Amino acid sequence: MFGRQATLHSRASSDAREGYEQRLGHILAAACGAIARLGYERASMRAVAKATGVSLAGLYHYFDSKEKMLFLIQFRTFSALHQNLLEKLHGVMDSEEQLRVMIRAHLSYFAANMDALKVCSHELDTLSGSAYEQTRDIRREYYALTRSIIERLLDAHAPGASLDRHVLTMSLFGTLNWLYRWYDPAGGPSVATVSNQIASQFLHGIYHLADTADGAAANARGLPRDASQAAARTP
Amino acid sequence: MFGRQATLHSRASSDAREGYEQRLGHILAAACGAIARLGYERASMRAVAKATGVSLAGLYHYFDSKEKMLFLIQFRTFSALHQNLLEKLHGVMDSEEQLRVMIRAHLSYFAANMDALKVCSHELDTLSGSAYEQTRDIRREYYALTRSIIERLLDAHAPGASLDRHVLTMSLFGTLNWLYRWYDPAGGPSVATVSNQIASQFLHGIYHLADTADGAAANARGLPRDASQAAARTP
């Protein structure tokens, strides 16, 4: 599946593997930049080759196809994003603090890997087949983790609120995944500032709804409300 | 610039113009569906031709190029979205109600024109040159209108809150523009339900921040906060 098999028989081949991983990382980073700037379809393999210094044919030593290249980028980024969150969540018990950590971790990762996160936010439906399913599964893990935090948050602070939890979770993801369209960590408020503002507004938006009656009074305003089930699709 | 000049000299040519507009609308709707499903680059002119019944060459009677076709879709959609909001805002004076109207109008329009709004949310950077600038200008009007509502809202209900208003506005747009990725008006909570929940959470997220001290106490949590200026880019 990947370009090369591991041949871990000697120290020499271990060094070679390190060099291989390093060059692969360099190529993927350049590809990431091109796709972030031009979009997947417009970013030609020739442009990626130019950006890396490797020849066009040389790229195909590292992956079988352009689609596999995108898969590697997305799979690695989503995995790292998820792993990063799990680590930062370690030892944090309070659900409010967990949500603050989640938002801060997401923004930090975005600030440090803007190209990669843009490609992951914008090219969500580009892959197909099993490559799509694999990245979708990681995304679902990330979604499920975030949603479980929100669930505990609601159970603890707003138990009776009539809030659709899927809508709630996707609203947050909308705010976070849209960042790549406008937020420049270098030229605006700091990551900490933006994280805190988003987290505070989100949290207090929940809390205040719990305060008013059972949340329904504030939520149902002027229009009838139906208690239909959560929407079908998950990210 | 457009495919045809207006020849309004007789009733006959007026009828012809109506037929022309109708066929153009039909073609754009089909193109919209293809681009929403496949993305702009993958949606070939041959696929659009198949979807409309018109021949490949016949399409070019209605626009000079594929890019102009996308421009027509985006320009018309953004204009209608903006116009629709202005109309629904007519006579509404309370800033809170204005924001609720804005969110409800956006979701209603989305529910009625899913393909078009997906194309407008996802293909924001596809156009170039003056076509890009024209659509960007309408988007900016839409942004400015929404931001002005939020500004008045803050001045009235949370005058001292240390909230970055650009971050606030873009958070809302993130939630709204991300809808196309998950919300199916046919199979989930109603437009009214989702609108109310998003609006209520957003509004109370602001109000509660105004209640606590001057908003800074709740906002600055655990991390230092800098009072840097608003981010550079607007949508």
Added chain:
DNA sequence: GATTTAATCGAACGAACGTTCGATCGCCAT
């Protein structure tokens, strides 16, 4: 030192794309 294997490249292939060309058909005004 011989042999295998990883890494790289220039050149080319076949397909798909956006676009254009020239011709045809039907309608309206002259």
Added chain:
DNA sequence: ATGGCGATCGAACGTTCGTTCGATTAAATC
């Protein structure tokens, strides 16, 4: 009738794309 024009089409053109092929060099294995 006839000339002009809007509308439409099949066929083709030139370009760009992802990918493959065969050859060449460098390094590791025996």
